Amino acid sequence: MNYTFDWSVVTNNFPRLLDGLLLTVEISVIVIILSMIFAIPVALLRMSKIEVVRWLAQLYIEIFRCTPLLVQLFWVYYALPTLTGITIPGTISAVIALTLNLTAFMAEAYRSGFQAVPPEQVEAGKMLRLTRFQQIRHIIVPQALKQQLPVIMSLDISLFKDTALVSTIAVADLMFTANKISTESYRALEILSVAALMYFLIAFPASLILSKIERNMMETGNVRGIRRKSLAAQMAPGTKVEVKP
Amino acid sequence: MSENSAAHTGTHRDIAAKSGDVLVSCRGLKKSFGDREVMKSIDFDMLAGDITVIIGRSGSGKSTLLRAIAGLTDPDDGTMTFDGEVVFEDSKRTPAWKQVDSHVGMIFQSYTLWPHMDVLKNLTLAPRKRLGMSESAALERAEKALAEVGMSDHIHSRPSELSGGERQRVAIARALMMRPKLLLCDEITSALDPPVAAEVLDVLRRLKEEEGIAVALVTHDMAFASKAADRVVFFHEGEIAVNATPDDAFNKAEDPELKKFIDAVRF
Numbered sequence: 230m231n232y233t234f235d236w237s238v239v240t241n242n243f244p245r246l247l248d249g250l251l252l253t254v255e256i257s258v259i260v261i262i263l264s265m266i267f268a269i270p271v272a273l274l275r276m277s278k279i280e281v282v283r284w285l286a287q288l289y290i291e292i293f294r295c296t297p298l299l300v301q302l303f304w305v306y307y308a309l310p311t312l313t314g315i316t317i318p319g320t321i322s323a324v325i326a327l328t329l330n331l332t333a334f335m336a337e338a339y340r341s342g343f344q345a346v347p348p349e350q351v352e353a354g355k356m357l358r359l360t361r362f363q364q365i366r367h368i369i370v371p372q373a374l375k376q377q378l379p380v381i382m383s384l385d386i387s388l389f390k391d392t393a394l395v396s397t398i399a400v401a402d403l404m405f406t407a408n409k410i411s412t413e414s415y416r417a418l419e420i421l422s423v424a425a426l427m428y429f430l431i432a433f434p435a436s437l438i439l440s441k442i443e444r445n446m447m448e449t450g451n452v453r454g455i456r457r458k459s460l461a462a463q464m465a466p467g468t469k470v471e472v473k474p
Numbered sequence: 475m476s477e478n479s480a481a482h483t484g485t486h487r488d489i490a491a492k493s494g495d496v497l498v499s500c501r502g503l504k505k506s507f508g509d510r511e512v513m514k515s516i517d518f519d520m521l522a523g524d525i526t527v528i529i530g531r532s533g534s535g536k537s538t539l540l541r542a543i544a545g546l547t548d549p550d551d552g553t554m555t556f557d558g559e560v561v562f563e564d565s566k567r568t569p570a571w572k573q574v575d576s577h578v579g580m581i582f583q584s585y586t587l588w589p590h591m592d593v594l595k596n597l598t599l600a601p602r603k604r605l606g607m608s609e610s611a612a613l614e615r616a617e618k619a620l621a622e623v624g625m626s627d628h629i630h631s632r633p634s635e636l637s638g639g640e641r642q643r644v645a646i647a648r649a650l651m652m653r654p655k656l657l658l659c660d661e662i663t664s665a666l667d668p669p670v671a672a673e674v675l676d677v678l679r680r681l682k683e684e685e686g687i688a689v690a691l692v693t694h695d696m697a698f699a700s701k702a703a704d705r706v707v708f709f710h711e712g713e714i715a716v717n718a719t720p721d722d723a724f725n726k727a728e729d730p731e732l733k734k735f736i737d738a739v740r741f
């Protein structure tokens with residue numbers, strides 16, 4: 230290999246890359262916040278006593294889980310305006326499509342979290358005459374979020390990486406910017422490596438935190454408050470297995 | 475804001491039902507789950523300040539009656555009054571129910587406390603959010619409530635740090651925060667060792683004596699029933715087979731099912 234690296238293309242274009250990264254982070258944060266909020270009503274509708282409501286919520290969830298995100302993105306950007314007659318800018322389309330997608334996955338995580346809250350705790354809330362909203366807000370959601378934190382975090386990390394897809398609808402995110410610079414400069418290797426590193430530097434710490442949380446939850450059992458090391462945690466490499474005499 | 479906050483002022487408490495008044499009155503309560511008739515036209519009265527112990531075999535409908543009085547389940551038919559107000563008729567709760575419902579508390583066998591909050595927050599959440607109490611007023615009331623159940627030292631403990639008996643005492647304190655006239659207790663000591671259970675039940679007896687709070691208690695603890703109950707109610711297959719004083723129920727039992735039940739529980 231006799232390729233000569235030229236990192237000046239990176240230093241020269243660093244501010245542009247940072248702008249791209251900033252937009253990537255902005256889109257991610259907005260989408261994550263919106264999804265974490267919208268997923269609450271969707272999860273509740275998914276558990277509704279009314280069959281039609283439950284069915285509609287499930288339909289929404291399955292549509293977004295079972296079609297490619299790229300198709301969803303293109304559909305919102307190119308197809309939706311045909312339907313509504315309103316053109317929306319790429320960034321907004323990106324936020325709408327990603328939010329619809331992440332909300333669907335998030336709602337399923339919330340639902341299993343909601344179902345893990347013992348009914349007695351909710352009934353205790355009813356008996357203290359908390360409103361339905363207060364029961365959800367103070368008893369159900371905090372416990373469900375805590376229980377589902379690893380799932381929620383890994384969904385968020387995936388979303389952050391998947392935002393790269395928005396470059397295909399001309400949103401000037403990190404991927405779009407990197408791609409543009411590399412076609413201008415013919416320095417794809419340097420630019421794309423740096424772009425990858427930038428994604429990595431954000432996703433990796435989040436991933437480390439996630440592993441730590443998962444490990445803590447495993448070790449404390451997280452089941453009915455019983456503190457015990459789970460079998461899987463004991464068998465993980467590097468763990469001392471206590472052998473009883 | 476809470477539409478019934480006026481109902482929780484001190485003055486209301488002073489004119490609370492006097493001991494001996496009818497607090498709860500149920501007439502013709504019926505409830506079926508599918509084709510299983512769980513309550514077959516139950517007539518049941520409770521006097522203010524009384525301890526009523528409810529006994530009966532598993533599946534006989536004890537919890538269903540408690541849940542109906544609590545407002546957690548609606549009967550299919552019948553009427554209920556609470557503290558002089560008709561709270562259930564024509565198969566639905568009346569508007570008056572919302573005025574009195576906070577005077578009915580209920581405590582369950584397990585998972586009673588909210589594990590993600592400390593004891594203080596468990597106690598003050600409802601008074602603050604539902605009654606609109608200030609933080610300091612709620613704190614003051616929480617301190618009193620915890621003192622009444624002997625748990626003052628644990629105000630900042632987390633539920634996971636408490637023993638089963640301590641959790642149930644905190645659950646009672648939490649119910650006291652709403653100034654109940656009636657506490658419904660569904661097997662609250664069934665998961666506890668006998669001496670611990672006795673301590674918890676003792677709290678209920680003190681609340682009756684000192685605060686005039688009526689207690690309806692589902693339990694298998696016959697010792698407590700004969701010592702502390704004003705009435706003993708025996709459920710059999712969705713009907714109240716016996717409703718009598720402890721002495722009549724245990725020593726002069728004539729109902730063959732009750733006799734069998736007592737023999738089965740005693741030893």
Ligand SMILES: Nc1ncnc2c1ncn2[C@@H]1O[C@H](COP(=O)(O)OP(=O)(O)OP(=O)(O)O)[C@@H](O)[C@H]1O
Nearest residue numbers: 507510512530531532533534535536537538539709
């Ligand atoms: N939500 C429900 N759906 C269907 N069946 C129910 C429901 N709640 C109670 N039942 C049934 O009603 C019957 C009476 O139940 P209930 O809980 O009142 O009995 P219990 O006397 O409290 O029994 P235990 O001592 O076991 O608690 C039981 O057969 C039970 O299976």
Ligand SMILES: [Mg+2]
Nearest residue numbers: 536537538660
């Ligand atoms: Mg029961």
